[in-house]
Amino acid sequence: MNILDSIKKPSDIKKLKINQLNQLSNELREFILESVSQTGGHLASNLGTVELTIALHYVFNSPEDKLIWDVGHQAYAHKILSGRKDAFSTLRQLDGLSGFLKRSESEHDILEAGHSSTSISAALGLAKVNENLGNNDNYVLPIIGDGALTSGMAFEALNYAGQCKSQLIIILNDNEMSISNNVGSISKYLNKIRGFKLYTSLKRSMVNKLTKSQIGTKTYHVISKTKSSFKELFIPGMLFEHFGLSYIGPVDGHNIKEIIETLELAKKLDKPVLFHVKTVKGKGYLSAEKNPDLYHGVGKFDLKYGITPSDKSTYSNVFGNHLLDMAKNDSRVIVLTAAMSSGTGLNKFAEELNKQFIDVGIAEQNAVTMAAGLAIGGFKPYVAVYSTFLQRAFDQIIHDVALQNLSVVFCIDRSGLVGSDGETHHGIFDTSYLSLIPNITIMMPKDSNELIRMLDFSKDFNGPLVIKYFKGESYTINDDVDDLFEPELIVKGENTLIITTGRLVKEAYDASEINNFSYGVLNVRTLKPLNYESIYNIAKDYDKVFIIEENIKTGSFTMQMENHFLKNGFTNVETFNLPDTFIEHGSINELLDRYQLDAKGIINHINKGM
Numbered sequence: 001m002n003i004l005d006s007i008k009k010p011s012d013i014k015k016l017k018i019n020q021l022n023q024l025s026n027e028l029r030e031f032i033l034e035s036v037s038q039t040g041g042h043l044a045s046n047l048g049t050v051e052l053t054i055a056l057h058y059v060f061n062s063p064e065d066k067l068i069w070d071v072g073h074q075a076y077a078h079k080i081l082s083g084r085k086d087a088f089s090t091l092r093q094l095d096g097l098s099g100f101l102k103r104s105e106s107e108h109d110i111l112e113a114g115h116s117s118t119s120i121s122a123a124l125g126l127a128k129v130n131e132n133l134g135n136n137d138n139y140v141l142p143i144i145g146d147g148a149l150t151s152g153m154a155f156e157a158l159n160y161a162g163q164c165k166s167q168l169i170i171i172l173n174d175n176e177m178s179i180s181n182n183v184g185s186i187s188k189y190l191n192k193i194r195g196f197k198l199y200t201s202l203k204r205s206m207v208n209k210l211t212k213s214q215i216g217t218k219t220y221h222v223i224s225k226t227k228s229s230f231k232e233l234f235i236p237g238m239l240f241e242h243f244g245l246s247y248i249g250p251v252d253g254h255n256i257k258e259i260i261e262t263l264e265l266a267k268k269l270d271k272p273v274l275f276h277v278k279t280v281k282g283k284g285y286l287s288a289e290k291n292p293d294l295y296h297g298v299g300k301f302d303l304k305y306g307i308t309p310s311d312k313s314t315y316s317n318v319f320g321n322h323l324l325d326m327a328k329n330d331s332r333v334i335v336l337t338a339a340m341s342s343g344t345g346l347n348k349f350a351e352e353l354n355k356q357f358i359d360v361g362i363a364e365q366n367a368v369t370m371a372a373g374l375a376i377g378g379f380k381p382y383v384a385v386y387s388t389f390l391q392r393a394f395d396q397i398i399h400d401v402a403l404q405n406l407s408v409v410f411c412i413d414r415s416g417l418v419g420s421d422g423e424t425h426h427g428i429f430d431t432s433y434l435s436l437i438p439n440i441t442i443m444m445p446k447d448s449n450e451l452i453r454m455l456d457f458s459k460d461f462n463g464p465l466v467i468k469y470f471k472g473e474s475y476t477i478n479d480d481v482d483d484l485f486e487p488e489l490i491v492k493g494e495n496t497l498i499i500t501t502g503r504l505v506k507e508a509y510d511a512s513e514i515n516n517f518s519y520g521v522l523n524v525r526t527l528k529p530l531n532y533e534s535i536y537n538i539a540k541d542y543d544k545v546f547i548i549e550e551n552i553k554t555g556s557f558t559m560q561m562e563n564h565f566l567k568n569g570f571t572n573v574e575t576f577n578l579p580d581t582f583i584e585h586g587s588i589n590e591l592l593d594r595y596q597l598d599a600k601g602i603i604n605h606i607n608k609g610m
């Protein structure tokens with residue numbers, strides 16, 4: 001039996017010797033590679049955390065000591081070592097294991113996440129519990145990447161962390177990458193200290209002694225006035241020391257022995273610690289080491305040949321390419337991304353027009369308010385962001401953009417269901433949380449032509465504008481009605497009308513086609529302001545109206561439209577949406593099927609009648 005098969009729970013690791021731990025790391029890496037190539041998932045980040053995970057479980061006692069994985073996309077080794085190896089082939093599949101941490105899956109999963117930079121804050125809460133309950137021997141260990149560390153939320157937590165009075169060891173997993181190259185001053189700072197030899201607080205006393213004895217009293221007095229800057233020459237991680245943490249590192253994150261020995265040392269300190277580990281994203285699979293961005297999140301692929309980048313046109317590509325053309329003709333156009341340049345289709349833009357491209361790192365709030373500043377200065381900012389991550393900047397949209405009626409365009413990718421990333425990532429709240437904001441206009445295209453028309457329309461539009469589009473391959477349906485504020489009757493049909501938007505226009509069209517085009521299909525492109533009058537004028541001639549949307553019910557456009565129909569005495573109207581719950585993971589098609597929003601589901605609804 002190999003060693004990996006004998007590990008049923010984290011404490012089993014403690015029985016192993018160092019050479020066995022090394023063997024375990026090889027087996028684990030092999031297993032992750034094989035498995036993820038079959039299921040898809042976050043590959044490169046997980047290949048980088050194998051040794052670190054083994055060492056953490058060797059030194060600490062989970063779940064009494066709390067391992068808190070930031071984002072949770074790099075915790076596959078943790079999931080496998082905590083009793084989920086046999087179920088791993090179901091990762092990210094409908095009703096299978098989650099691709100992130102899930103408290104219902106295991107007592108070793110302490111915090112659920114998917115959005116980044118929450119780990120230190122949650123850890124501070126748990127550390128306070130330990131302090132108040134007198135749990136002096138229990139450790140709390142947030143594990144945060146260098147990308148996640150660029151977020152304001154991580155720094156808000158660091159600002160408090162120095163006051164923590166119980167055992168806190170922040171593990172900084174530094175692989176020099178976010179999804180793409182990490183950006184900004186924090187990243188530059190970490191790059192600088194990565195080159196230092198391992199520094200521990202034991203060495204700090206040596207530095208202090210060295211400075212007194214070797215440089216002479218006179219010089220020492222001059223220097224002691226600027227002691228901090230003097231220390232910076234000798235001590236890496238002074239930034240963290242200024243936050244009241246003891247810095248230890250950098251440690252080779254693929255040397256289990258070194259990690260274990262240094263963690264044991266960290267346990268002896270009586271202050272909160274920042275433990276800096278250098279890892280390699282994609283470690284052990286050469287293609288992923290060379291191209292970690294491409295291997296950050298993967299679909300099923302052949303391990304022997306690796307991934308070939310897809311040439312399928314997605315809405316993200318259509319957006320990125322068209323905005324690039326617009327920006328080439330108008331130097332006022334600036335695009336902002338929060339660490340998602342590849343996901344939002346902006347890689348080509350960044351390469352060709354870097355002066356008009358800004359990556360702020362994982363800092364959605366900063367991106368939105370920076371866009372406000374650009375708009376005030378007369379530029380035309382486009383914020384390219386996933387629907388789910390824009391939730392972070394809700395206040396900035398209201399307070400910094402909408403209140404001042406600034407001309408910022410929000411290009412919201414992944415609106416609607418996103419598939420296997422699941423609960424934390426579906427963009428199913430955006431109609432609800434955006435349509436309540438005054439001054440905002442919200443549009444959603446049914447196909448790639450309409451997306452391009454909306455981008456063209458945005459050029460001269462004044463005020464905040466949202467263009468939200470869904471994940472997937474782009475297609476075109478048929479010609480458009482010119483005025484985007486008017487609804488578009490795509491199929492006239494007979495007695496039944498389906499009113500919808502975005503991806504579901506195609507599902508409604510397919511449902512109608514299956515029924516010899518007997519259902520009318522009305523495409524609503526502008527969800528705010530809702531053109532009640534035009535929609536109602538078309539709909540009132542039908543016997544039955546179904547309004548559907550890939551958004552939760554509360555706050556949806558379907559709910560708003562339904563109220564209008566009822567107010568006008570039209571009662572043969574029914575709405576269907578996603579339910580007001582968190583939606584699980586699964587492929588988009590499986591979820592559309594489960595929630596009866598695909599063509600088949602629409603026909604079922606209609607056949608059931610009212």
Ligand SMILES: Cc1ncc(C[n+]2csc(CCOP(=O)(O)OP(=O)(O)O)c2C)c(N)n1
Pocket residue numbers: 045071073074114115116144145146147148149175177178179281338339340362389392
């Ligand atoms: C708020 C938020 N914005 C964007 C993302 C998308 N995202 C997922 S992982 C990741 C990179 C994180 O980098 P790092 O913390 O260094 O981890 P690594 O993948 O390099 O291991 C990003 C940008 C996210 N999860 N949360």
